[in-house]
Amino acid sequence: MSDTSSLTTPTLSGEIVELRPLRASDANALVEAAADGELWNLKVTVVPGPATVDAYIDKALEGERAGTVMPFVIVQRATGRVIGSTRFWKLDRANRKLEIGHTWLAASMQRSAANTEAKYLLLTYAFDTLNCVRVQFTTDELNEKSRAAILRIGAKQEGIVRHERIMPDGRKRNSVRFSIIDDEWPEVRANLEARLAARIKN
Template structure:
């Protein structure tokens, strides 16, 4: 099985629907993406319509080139577009990939959308792609994202100092988290068992 063809799958449960993005998703994400708070800890910003066009075009290009699998997230309870999340840095020979490039519209934060989207992506990574390691990274200053990662069961591994530039010129310290194949059964059990309200309270 080749990750290039197997990774971009439709993932779905009763809470969320994840579809590899296409041109048809451009309009549904547009209004969500113009919330400036989304981009506080992102490596790029979307402040204008022109920024969004460039951002979406880059997502399509990454997907078409096999650099990422970019998912459009639909909230199943409302039928509305909720945001996006990606597989990236896919090292198939080492059975390792990253889940990241994650953003949600204002109405969908703290509602369980992040938790269920990451659950489906972890499940796909470990049970279909047979990954050995799934990793995450975020800005060390992004306390909300760090809480959410701990809440889904990811293990904090350490900080890479001065990892990259951020908009405005700040050098970001990137903090890494991971879930390993041996840990997935207990992480899965935890995610399926904990009520949505508990995850919402901690940002997931």
Template sequence: MTRTAWSENASAPLENEHVELHPISEDDREPLRKIAFDDRIWTYFVSRVESDADFDQFFDAMLADQHSGKRAVYIIVDRGTGQVAGSSSYGNLSEADGRLEIGWSWLGVDFQGKGINRWAKYLLLQHAFDVLGAERVEFKTDVLNAQARAGLRKIGAYEEGVMRSFNPMPEGRRRDAIYYSVLRAEWPSVEDQLGRLGKAVNPCA
């Protein structure tokens, strides 16, 4: 099967009946701004959004990464409400090695706990394995982020280990980062698990 180069197709629009993911554009600035100002979103993030200036710097960095090809930045839309819910990205793309990371993910607090994150991950994993032809998809999170770690284990991602003192955090500590991964051979099982979890959250799906 012929695969499309990642540089050409990493940012393809993705959707199912629950969520829509589209590549970031300037049009997304104000819809994202409306949901960004809550400290709970940024507890384990490597940056903070506390003011309009913080947000514009954060959004400009996403746009710059998208345009340079450093990341494929997606905006997540909740199809139930038609509202922008948050963002997620492909990053650390290494096509020669068949490896990429899904991360930089956040949702407005009103969209958390509703299955949106799982459906977004489903679409991003599906696109990575079935279209881009990835062999490995990885995730990393703060070792202190118990909720994210539990979520990754729940979908069947494999917990690989901790990278100590990985990066500085805004409050001054150095974060220990814990890595998870899904391999191509594991994807069918993870795909099934994500589908079942999503239907449990959305019983009418």
């Protein structure tokens, strides 16, 4: 991973989804996607709603300008519709590592091939283009769906970080940390490719 200050957020294209750079003009599309399930009411993650979307985007773009964040919207290629968001963050060029996080999908797209392919595109870029040695994931200890999804990708659970952050409602959140390291990536990639091939074929 070279100097992150010179990195630009790429567009990553698969068969089902395209991940393109998040922009301020995506506010309405993000709120529409989050309205599928009223995801802004979830207590175990932070998803933008009508009152918070501008601040949500501003923070992501501030991180992008600082070279520590690459924020994306997730677009369903068949319809051109924004169905969620994700990002690289905690970009650390010295130690060639980053975190994939702030990921959410419209309720109707969860547990679908869209999520699997989005993670595949992100991991491929992280390991094969940015030459990362470590990609980590962090989720709420209470978020069983997210924990299961991260394990299905092939990440390894490392432990619980107590009181890792304070949630918007004031709750002191314990977070579960997972990672994939470079030595594990070939096997993880092969498993994800097999899962995607089976889903796309069907």
